Amino acid sequence: xxxxxxxxxQSAPAQPRLNYLTEKTxxxxxxxxxDHKRIGLLYVFSITFFFFFGGFFALLMRLHLxxxxxxxxxxxxxxKLFTMHGIIMVWFFLIPSIPNTLGNFVxxxxxGAKDLAFPKLNLLSWYIFMLGGMTTLYALVRGGxxxxxxxxxxxxxxxxxxxxxxxxxxxxxxxxxxxxxGLNFIATVHRMRAxxxxxxxxxxxxxxxxxxxxxxxxxTPVLAITLAMIGIxxxxxxxxxxxxLGGDPVLFQHMFWFYSHPAVYIMVLPAMAVVSEIIPxxxxxxxxxYKAVAFSSMAIAILGFLVWGHxxxxxxxxxxxxxxxSFLSYMVAIPSAIKVFNWTATMYRGSVQLxxxxxxxxxxxxxxxxxxxxxxxxxxxxxxxxVTDTYFVIAHFHYIMVGGTxxxxxGGVHYWWPKISGKMYPEFLAKLSALTVFLGFNLTFxxxxxxxxxxxxxxxxxxxxxxxxxxxxxxxxxxILGVGYVVPLIYLMWAWKYGESAPDNPWRxxxxxxxxxxxxPKHNFEETPVVTWKAYDFEAQKEELHLG
Amino acid sequence: MTCLSLLLQGSVTHEYNLFFWAMVxxxxxxxxxxxxxxxYCAWHYRRRSADELPSQxxxxxxxxxxxxxxxxxLFITMFAYGVKIYFDLERPPDNSEDVYVxxxxxxxxxxxxxxxxxxxxxxxxxxxxxxxxxxSQDVIHSFFVPAFRIKQDVLPRRYTxxxxxATVPGTYHLFCAEYCGTEHSQMIGWIYAMDPKDxxxxxxxxxxxxxxxxxxxxxxxxxxCGNCHHFSGHGRGPNLRGLYQRPVQLSSGEIVIAxxxxxxxxxxxxxxxxxxxxxxxxxxFQGQLSEEQVAALxxxxxxxxxxxxxxxxxxxxxxxxxxxxxxxxLSHPASPxxxxxxPGVR
Numbered sequence: 001x002x003x004x005x006x007x008x009x010q011s012a013p014a015q016p017r018l019n020y021l022t023e024k025t026x027x028x029x030x031x032x033x034x035d036h037k038r039i040g041l042l043y044v045f046s047i048t049f050f051f052f053f054g055g056f057f058a059l060l061m062r063l064h065l066x067x068x069x070x071x072x073x074x075x076x077x078x079x080k081l082f083t084m085h086g087i088i089m090v091w092f093f094l095i096p097s098i099p100n101t102l103g104n105f106v107x108x109x110x111x112g113a114k115d116l117a118f119p120k121l122n123l124l125s126w127y128i129f130m131l132g133g134m135t136t137l138y139a140l141v142r143g144g145x146x147x148x149x150x151x152x153x154x155x156x157x158x159x160x161x162x163x164x165x166x167x168x169x170x171x172x173x174x175x176x177x178x179x180x181x182g183l184n185f186i187a188t189v190h191r192m193r194a195x196x197x198x199x200x201x202x203x204x205x206x207x208x209x210x211x212x213x214x215x216x217x218x219x220t221p222v223l224a225i226t227l228a229m230i231g232i233x234x235x236x237x238x239x240x241x242x243x244x245l246g247g248d249p250v251l252f253q254h255m256f257w258f259y260s261h262p263a264v265y266i267m268v269l270p271a272m273a274v275v276s277e278i279i280p281x282x283x284x285x286x287x288x289x290y291k292a293v294a295f296s297s298m299a300i301a302i303l304g305f306l307v308w309g310h311x312x313x314x315x316x317x318x319x320x321x322x323x324x325x326s327f328l329s330y331m332v333a334i335p336s337a338i339k340v341f342n343w344t345a346t347m348y349r350g351s352v353q354l355x356x357x358x359x360x361x362x363x364x365x366x367x368x369x370x371x372x373x374x375x376x377x378x379x380x381x382x383x384x385x386x387v388t389d390t391y392f393v394i395a396h397f398h399y400i401m402v403g404g405t406x407x408x409x410x411g412g413v414h415y416w417w418p419k420i421s422g423k424m425y426p427e428f429l430a431k432l433s434a435l436t437v438f439l440g441f442n443l444t445f446x447x448x449x450x451x452x453x454x455x456x457x458x459x460x461x462x463x464x465x466x467x468x469x470x471x472x473x474x475x476x477x478x479x480i481l482g483v484g485y486v487v488p489l490i491y492l493m494w495a496w497k498y499g500e501s502a503p504d505n506p507w508r509x510x511x512x513x514x515x516x517x518x519x520x521p522k523h524n525f526e527e528t529p530v531v532t533w534k535a536y537d538f539e540a541q542k543e544e545l546h547l548g
Numbered sequence: 549m550t551c552l553s554l555l556l557q558g559s560v561t562h563e564y565n566l567f568f569w570a571m572v573x574x575x576x577x578x579x580x581x582x583x584x585x586x587x588y589c590a591w592h593y594r595r596r597s598a599d600e601l602p603s604q605x606x607x608x609x610x611x612x613x614x615x616x617x618x619x620x621x622l623f624i625t626m627f628a629y630g631v632k633i634y635f636d637l638e639r640p641p642d643n644s645e646d647v648y649v650x651x652x653x654x655x656x657x658x659x660x661x662x663x664x665x666x667x668x669x670x671x672x673x674x675x676x677x678x679x680x681x682x683x684s685q686d687v688i689h690s691f692f693v694p695a696f697r698i699k700q701d702v703l704p705r706r707y708t709x710x711x712x713x714a715t716v717p718g719t720y721h722l723f724c725a726e727y728c729g730t731e732h733s734q735m736i737g738w739i740y741a742m743d744p745k746d747x748x749x750x751x752x753x754x755x756x757x758x759x760x761x762x763x764x765x766x767x768x769x770x771x772x773c774g775n776c777h778h779f780s781g782h783g784r785g786p787n788l789r790g791l792y793q794r795p796v797q798l799s800s801g802e803i804v805i806a807x808x809x810x811x812x813x814x815x816x817x818x819x820x821x822x823x824x825x826x827x828x829x830x831x832x833f834q835g836q837l838s839e840e841q842v843a844a845l846x847x848x849x850x851x852x853x854x855x856x857x858x859x860x861x862x863x864x865x866x867x868x869x870x871x872x873x874x875x876x877x878l879s880h881p882a883s884p885x886x887x888x889x890x891p892g893v894r
Binding site for chain 2: 155288315
């Protein structure tokens with residue numbers, strides 16, 4: 001596409017200033033790029049593919065569940081569908097979603113850097129990610145996996161006859177991509193900040209992404225160990241998890257959730273990061289309680305490591321362990337609550353403009369609040385016993401992961417789209433699809449809270465007829481949600497080519513990334529900026545932004 | 549209508565309902581409040597001119613303290629109530645009746661103390677606490693009865709337990725809630741909560757070849773267990789009288805409680821944990837006994853209770869009347885609760 005614009009007859013007679021898209025062209029210039037912005041775009045293409053792939057599986061499942069006995073698939077196929085949906089969405093969409101796309105793109109610009117600390121490592125990380133993704137897809141093509149994304153033992157090690165090891169290898173490989181990206185971000189934030197950009201002048205996006213990176217580096221190795229152990233038990237029959245071989249199946253759950261609970265925060269902290277940029281911009285106010293919001297990201301990252309046992313209240317862990325994990329789970333809810341209150345307070349007495357990114361951000365706050373508050377139910381031991389492993393849990397984590405992370409991702413894509421592509425997106429259509437996503441999402445997942453409380457277990461290929469009405473509502477919602485996701489894909493591609501040219505700072509906001517041209521030149525800044533103001537300091541920049 | 553009845557039906561304690569619906573009320577109030585505030589801000593503070601710069605106020609310490617402290621207090625209250633209900637679930641009442649459940653891909657097998665066996669169903673009397681002893685033959689399953697608000701994972705080679713008390717007669721769904729393979733969604737059964745009189749009638753109809761403990765007793769003889777496990781102090785194996793729930797000193801120096809899991813392991817993997825003072829000479833019964841048979845043996849060992857004198861010898865060489873391997877009368881099974889701790893074990 002970039003080549004086309006070069007030969008556009010209407011383009012200005014003088015060759016326009018080169019940017020990161022036009023500076024070099026051709027496939028090779030993309031495959032061997034070390035530019036963080038281009039790598040960010042490589043990730044955008046990859047995870048968009050995985051998102052629609054995993055989403056398609058979800059849609060098939062919802063269609064299947066229109067009838068109590070199911071009608072599209074056999075039970076084995078259904079089981080493989082929810083497994084592949086989970087694996088693809090968790091490891092190949094949600095975890096890399098915001099950090100590797102928007103994070104890659106804007107993090108260096110936000111701190112006034114020319115690139116990440118290790119640009120080649122950044123490209124390597126994308127290749128590793130793709131290798132992991134292809135390996136997992138190979139497992140799918142060969143016949144799929146039927147263990148659920150959680151790989152619970154001894155089913156996964158001694159009973160499943162599906163392609164467990166291939167999928168596990170794919171995830172293990174992708175994990176190294178996570179570790180490298182995390183490492184790169186940590187080094188970049190420590191070493192590459194512009195002069196004057198002290199820690200407490202950093203945008204909240206950086207704080208949250210930094211917290212995410214810590215989790216990526218510290219938790220992912222545990223996943224690698226756990227998956228390797230599955231492989232060792234499956235291939236060599238070494239008893240680690242299977243009690244028939246002398247192992248302990250609950251040990252697997254401890255190890256798995258020691259990674260996978262922090263992984264939830266890998267998915268949602270970057271979403272909080274995006275929203276913490278959008279809300280101040282469209283309220284034209286600094287984020288309320290800056291330090292409280294910044295430290296709550298760090299608190300989430302640390303406490304997030306101490307709550308894994310809340311996935312196991314009925315799994316056979318001791319009552320006192322359960323009590324401890326329940327308490328810590330309530331503690332990790334406090335920083336999330338702090339964030340929600342500070343986001344709303346940011347809007348208070350602001351100058352609020354409901355452009356598309358802001359609609360997504362407000363939608364995020366609402367849905368994240370519902371997801372968070374239903375988490376309070378699950379953290380309560382006595383209630384969790386009933387609702388765990390039911391659709392209540394499905395609804396809860398989709399409110400966080402889809403209502404939260406995907407909403408924030410879409411908000412972020414729209415917010416930085418002018419910077420990324422140099423073009424504006426069609427505002428009315430964008431608002432319409434934001435609304436569609438919000439409504440479709442709630443119609444899909446709200447009935448699932450009720451289903452769960454009524455007792456419908458998760459991962460059921462068929463269900464008793466009394467659950468049908470709510471299942472049909474949920475399927476109806478899913479089809480609306482699907483439309484809400486396809487429309488932005490279409491108009492954003494359209495806008496890339498035909499959209500209006502974007503100004504450098506279309507939202508008239510404060511971040512350093514808006515002080516470069518749209519799209520930015522290869523090395524982001526003509527000269528390294530010197531920062532003398534706090535984050536979101538509209539007052540200090542009001543001359544420059546023509547405000548007040 | 550069905551939805552509503554499913555939400556409210558069942559045999560749930562008043563306390564559970566109060567807690568759950570109080571949580572719903574509180575969270576919906578707070579959630580609605582936040583949503584209303586967002587909408588209010590979006591409308592009332594909407595941008596009126598493109599260049600306007602609002603007040604840049606961005607910190608209010610009393611507000612921060614309030615919205616940190618208030619949720620913290622509420623969360624601690626929720627935590628405490630949750631623990632209370634959970635600990636009640638963990639501790640069955642003293643007069644609860646044991647039921648043994650074996651889960652396998654994709655079936656529930658239940659055994660009553662009276663010897664009645666069922667598949668994918670369980671009949672229980674209303675008003676009586678039922679304690680489920682759960683074990684899996686293969687992968688992890690989960691015993692879930694939504695109407696009673698109970699769920700417990702069922703593990704291979706390790707007993708877990710949970711209890712419930714049905715208060716309203718009726719038929720309630722039993723689901724497997726832990727994904728267990730292809731036919732996971734077909735691993736569904738029914739709990740029949742019956743009027744105690746009807747339950748007695750049902751028990752009569754279903755009476756098998758004697759009680760579960762007597763089946764265990766037959767197995768005990770069939771496999772020659774009594775040859776070593778005398779009900780006196782002089783066998784080559786430990787005396788099993790009153791063993792259940794007693795601390796056992798192992799040769800490794802460890803002390804374990806003789807619960808269902810320990811007894812099961814000591815039968816099937818007899819050399820895994822050797823009681824102090826005994827030789828590892830017992831044959832390994834893994835593969836020779838089904839989980840149902842092991843359950844019958846456990847029920848038997850629970851039922852034999854302490855020796856008539858009340859004092860409990862167990863180690864070799866202790867002085868006590870020799871019963872010569874003759875098993876005691878089962879018509880007066882002692883409750884496990886009356887089992888005395890073994891003297892000499894600290």
